[in-house]
Amino acid sequence: MEKFVTFTSTVVPLPIENVDTDQIIPARFLKATSKEGFGNNLFRDWRYDKNDQPVASFVLNNPVYKGEILVAGKNFGSGSSREHAAWAIAGYGFKVVVSSFFADIFKNNAMNNFVLPVVVSDAFLAEIFENVDKNPEITLTVDLENQKITNNATGNSENFAINSYKKECFLNGFDDIDYLLSKKNKIEQFEKAN
Amino acid sequence: MSKTLFDKIWDKHVVTTVEDGPTQLYIDRMYVHEVTSPQAFEGLRRRGLKVFRPEQITCMPDHNIPTLNQELPIQDAISKNQVDTLDRNAREFGVNYYPIGHALNGVTHVVGPENGLSLPGMTLVCGDSHTSTHGAMGAIAFGIGTSEVEMVLATQCVFQSRPKTMRITIKNSLKSGVGAKDLALYVIAKMTTGGATGYFVEYAGEAVENLSMEGRLTLCNLSIEMGARGGIVAPDEITFAYLEGREFAPKGADWDKAVAYWKSIKTDTDAQFDKEIIFDAEDIEPRITYGTNPGMGIGINEAIPVLSRDGAFPVSTAEEQSFLKSLEYMGFQPGEKLLGKPIDYVFLGSCTNGRIEDFRVFAQFIKGKKKAENVVAWLVPGSWKVDRQIREEGLDKILEAAGFEIRQPGCSACLAMNDDKVPAGKYAVSTSNRNFEGRQGPGARTILAGPLVAAAVAVTGRITDPRGFLNADNADNADFRR
Numbered sequence: 001m002e003k004f005v006t007f008t009s010t011v012v013p014l015p016i017e018n019v020d021t022d023q024i025i026p027a028r029f030l031k032a033t034s035k036e037g038f039g040n041n042l043f044r045d046w047r048y049d050k051n052d053q054p055v056a057s058f059v060l061n062n063p064v065y066k067g068e069i070l071v072a073g074k075n076f077g078s079g080s081s082r083e084h085a086a087w088a089i090a091g092y093g094f095k096v097v098v099s100s101f102f103a104d105i106f107k108n109n110a111m112n113n114f115v116l117p118v119v120v121s122d123a124f125l126a127e128i129f130e131n132v133d134k135n136p137e138i139t140l141t142v143d144l145e146n147q148k149i150t151n152n153a154t155g156n157s158e159n160f161a162i163n164s165y166k167k168e169c170f171l172n173g174f175d176d177i178d179y180l181l182s183k184k185n186k187i188e189q190f191e192k193a194n
Numbered sequence: 195m196s197k198t199l200f201d202k203i204w205d206k207h208v209v210t211t212v213e214d215g216p217t218q219l220y221i222d223r224m225y226v227h228e229v230t231s232p233q234a235f236e237g238l239r240r241r242g243l244k245v246f247r248p249e250q251i252t253c254m255p256d257h258n259i260p261t262l263n264q265e266l267p268i269q270d271a272i273s274k275n276q277v278d279t280l281d282r283n284a285r286e287f288g289v290n291y292y293p294i295g296h297a298l299n300g301v302t303h304v305v306g307p308e309n310g311l312s313l314p315g316m317t318l319v320c321g322d323s324h325t326s327t328h329g330a331m332g333a334i335a336f337g338i339g340t341s342e343v344e345m346v347l348a349t350q351c352v353f354q355s356r357p358k359t360m361r362i363t364i365k366n367s368l369k370s371g372v373g374a375k376d377l378a379l380y381v382i383a384k385m386t387t388g389g390a391t392g393y394f395v396e397y398a399g400e401a402v403e404n405l406s407m408e409g410r411l412t413l414c415n416l417s418i419e420m421g422a423r424g425g426i427v428a429p430d431e432i433t434f435a436y437l438e439g440r441e442f443a444p445k446g447a448d449w450d451k452a453v454a455y456w457k458s459i460k461t462d463t464d465a466q467f468d469k470e471i472i473f474d475a476e477d478i479e480p481r482i483t484y485g486t487n488p489g490m491g492i493g494i495n496e497a498i499p500v501l502s503r504d505g506a507f508p509v510s511t512a513e514e515q516s517f518l519k520s521l522e523y524m525g526f527q528p529g530e531k532l533l534g535k536p537i538d539y540v541f542l543g544s545c546t547n548g549r550i551e552d553f554r555v556f557a558q559f560i561k562g563k564k565k566a567e568n569v570v571a572w573l574v575p576g577s578w579k580v581d582r583q584i585r586e587e588g589l590d591k592i593l594e595a596a597g598f599e600i601r602q603p604g605c606s607a608c609l610a611m612n613d614d615k616v617p618a619g620k621y622a623v624s625t626s627n628r629n630f631e632g633r634q635g636p637g638a639r640t641i642l643a644g645p646l647v648a649a650a651v652a653v654t655g656r657i658t659d660p661r662g663f664l665n666a667d668n669a670d671n672a673d674f675r676r
Binding site: 015017022027030033034073078081083102103104105113126163176181183190 | 206209210212213214215216218220229230232233236237241243246257258272273275276279321322323325337338339340341342344345348349350351353355357387388391392418421423487510511512513515516519609610611618628630631632633636637
């Protein structure tokens with residue numbers, strides 16, 4: 001996978017709480033057998049009306065908002081374990097999702113697809129929403145090496161947590177299976193002992 | 195050192211822990227369904243790998259399959275492709291497999307426990323968030339994503355960071371007419387939809403100990419709806435009686451040895467949880483939801499709350515917006531009561547409430563009554579085994595006499611990946627697990643409830659407190675307390 005490097009981007013704001021996986025990608029779009037193409041149906045039922053026409057008021061249809069960072073209200077990704085939600089977000093082109101709280105399974109799924117979930121404080125999140133509401137051109141800088149996110153509109157920054165194993169994976173583009181496969185002996189020993 | 199039930203099982207399954215990283219956890223059994231597995235099998239193929247422990251993998255299609263005419267080819271070409279892909283993968287990789295129509299086919303989370311595949315002390319995973327269900331057996335069970343499904347296929351292990359532990363104790367007994375689903379919806383409303391995120395929850399207390407196995411499965415099933423990694427109930431005599439003699443449960447001397455071990459894994463009396471919460475079962479009424487997440491629930495006689503920035507209990511702007519968006523979708527007003535509201539669809543089924551006991555409760559209530567004409571009812575057994583039991587007990591006769599038909603097993607209208615879709619704008623009272631926007635079909639409006647409330651709605655065509663009927667003929671009241 002591609003290595004994660006520090007980057008700066010404008011943001012797409014979604015100030016809704018408890019955005020569940022059925023909103024990220026509705027169940028009827030889970031029938032594919034590959035990981036491709038889910039980005040087209042990201043937030044499908046908010047993004048398109050029942051005649052498949054874009055809903056002008058939805059943020060992804062507003063050309064003013066663009067970028068590789070999605071900023072969402074708290075408890076993002078609740079509900080199903082469908083990795084299709086992470087594939088849809090990655091497929092659309094987001095590299096980072098910023099929120100004050102993520103659902104567990106979504107967080108793992110995102111990381112397994114090299115989408116970085118960044119947890120910030122409620123106040124930091126509210127400030128981003130306020131700033132972007134006034135000026136859609138504002139940017140955030142995500143520095144994984146130093147685990148720091150900066151709101152360039154205000155210069156305020158916060159540190160975010162990530163375990164050092166996953167951080168290495170992101171910085172080097174490794175995945176878990178490579179690591180687990182290297183531990184086959186340990187697994188067989190474990191089976192014999194139990 | 196004193197340990198919780200969760201700690202004992204977890205510690206026994208740790209292969210290694212990566213320094214400042216996750217735990218490599220050994221998985222005793224993985225269930226696989228058609229929606230979250232194709233990319234995982236494809237990943238194995240790309241890496242040139244076999245399934246590491248095929249005897250510990252159990253596959254079955256459930257999400258996409260029709261609930262009528264399963265003997266015919268699936269009409270929807272994309273659904274058919276996904277089901278066929280599982281068929282191909284299961285056969286090619288040599289894993290246990292219960293295809294459509296197989297005597298053991300059904301909804302994964304119904305099939306596992308009822309056949310003794312999910313046992314106390316195990317670690318169990320599936321690419322499905324409602325894997326938490328199996329925790330009712332006294333196991334660590336949780337949902338995973340497709341990348342993790344691939345990890346388990348390749349190595350029988352997953353990487354997990356150790357969750358924190360929480361104990362939710364429900365003291366006293368549930369009142370008559372209040373069941374496990376009402377208990378679960380009450381707990382979720384109190385905890386909120388993200389309130390247990392990061393925790394693994396042990397349910398304890400008199401009300402939980404008195405639940406049947408089916409009731410415990412319903413309770414643990416819904417753990418994910420408050421964000422919990424999983425839920426677990428200590429195995430006891432109810433668990434052992436449920437499991438004894440089931441197809442894949444240990445037999446003879448192995449059984450005795452297993453029971454002795456299962457008895458040893460209870461939480462130690464002085465073990466510490468990261469969080470302890472206590473509720474009183476006597477506070478719980480039959481429940482319904484009014485919004486678009488399972489935490490947005492009320493007692494059936496209560497009014498929808500009023501959440502606003504400038505109210506008595508002020509909330510944030512984002513919270514107010516989310517609340518109003520949700521009510522707008524549902525077509526409800528803050529402060530409104532829902533009792534008496536006309537309902538278009540009733541769904542009995544799913545991994546939450548598709549077990550034999552749910553059908554018993556529903557049928558017992560329906561007996562001698564008629565289905566309301568304005569209601570379309572979908573009664574979908576959780577498995578063929580449940581279907582056979584329904585017929586053996588004569589519940590099918592009761593239901594058919596009242597104007598209901600029983601469909602074939604599958605996930606069905608819970609997530610509407612097959613043809614069982616609630617039309618836009620219509621109201622469904624559903625015994626399933628999620629009332630998210632569009633969950634039961636684009637624009638569908640879902641009200642979650644237990645099987646008893648669903649039965650009362652199915653005969654009255656309106657949101658109805660089932661206890662009004664129970665008082666009229668209260669001879670069987672005790673049987674509804676599940």
